[in-house]
Amino acid sequence: MEATDPPPASVFKQVDVLQQPLQVPNTNVVLPKGTKVFIDQAESEIRVELPAGYAFFTGSKPSPGNASLKTLPVIVIGSYTCKCGGQDGRCNVFYLSVGGFGCLHNSCTATCSGYFVTIDDKEIExxxxxxxSKISAALRTTTQSASLSPSGKQAFFDNPLVQQEILAKHQALFNGFPVPDLSKQSSRSSLQKxxxxxxxYLYGVRFYMLAPRVALVNHPEIEQISIEANTCTCSNKGECRIEKKSLLGIITVHWCEGDCDACVMAV
Known part of the structure; x- marks a missing residue:
């Protein structure tokens, strides 16, 4: 799909191109380097345009019967506005190249809250x-990680296109090899050999999936973790936990969820 055109110059003025990733306030959304930032003349809205190769994820699923849709929808424009918590009053937006963007009180005497959505008002996850767009399992990947909210990850793994990619990888790995039942922790020790x-990684989202060792004999580039792993740990400050989801009743994927940068699955 073609990307949406950037905001008209007569309404929005470009004020920056990000030189490093920037997190949208009060969200899990991290805008990548190269994102363009625009602000309108009334300072009531900021719009951002993602660089090539990136898209916002809203959790929306493909339309049924849309056979031409081979990838996730490409949404590259996001809108940040501020709303006053009182009945009357107005809030402004602001942008600083060194500090990001946020809300300012104009005539609002209550709380100004920021909202980040698509230009058709869908919540950005x-x-x-x-x-x-194809699953990568290289040990030293150069894949730029995605940034998704917890609900965004649930919606991501619910997406039929994502499930198809994961299922195809699962079938290629097992290729007739028996799939074990790991629901009982006691059975894992005997199966770990x-x-x-x-x-x-898929679309930059990192997760873990089961594989038979025999399928990995000639693939030393793939990072392997013991099937006795049942938690996630941080290498720096913060906390994280393990999450899992069954896809199509065939395969279970695991991922780490938390507030630290380096959260990995561990025994």
Missing amino acids: GVLNLEN DYVYIKT
Whole structure:
């Protein structure tokens, strides 16, 4: 799909191109380097345009019967506005190249709250890396990570196109090899000689899936984690936890959710 045109110059003025990633206030959304920032003349709205290779994720699923849709919808324009918590009053937006953007009180005497949505008012759950449209499992990947909210990750794994990609990878890995039942922790010790988790990426979203060791013999580039892993740990300050989701009743994917930068699955 073609990207939306940037905001008209007569209404919005470009004020910056991000030189480093920037987190949208009070969200899990991290805008990548190269994002263009626009602000309107009344300072009532900021719009951002993602660079090539990225798209906002709203959690919306493809329309049924739309056979021409081969990838996730490409949405590259986001809108940040501020609303007054009182019945009357107005809030302004502001942008600083060194500090990001946020809300200012104009005539509002209550709280000014920021909202980040698409230009057709859909809630933005995060940013995806469109160049990673096929599952990657390289040990030293150069894939730019996605930034998704917890609800965004749930919606991501619910997306039929995402499920199809993961299922195809699962079938290629097992290729007739028996799929074990790991629902009982006691069975994992006896199975770990034959099975591992592998760290994978799809659209920049990192997750873990089960694989037979025999399928990985000639792939030392794939990072492997013991199937006895049942938690996630941070390498810096913060906390994280393990999450999982069953897809199509066939495969269970795991991922780490938390407030630290380096959250990984561990025993």
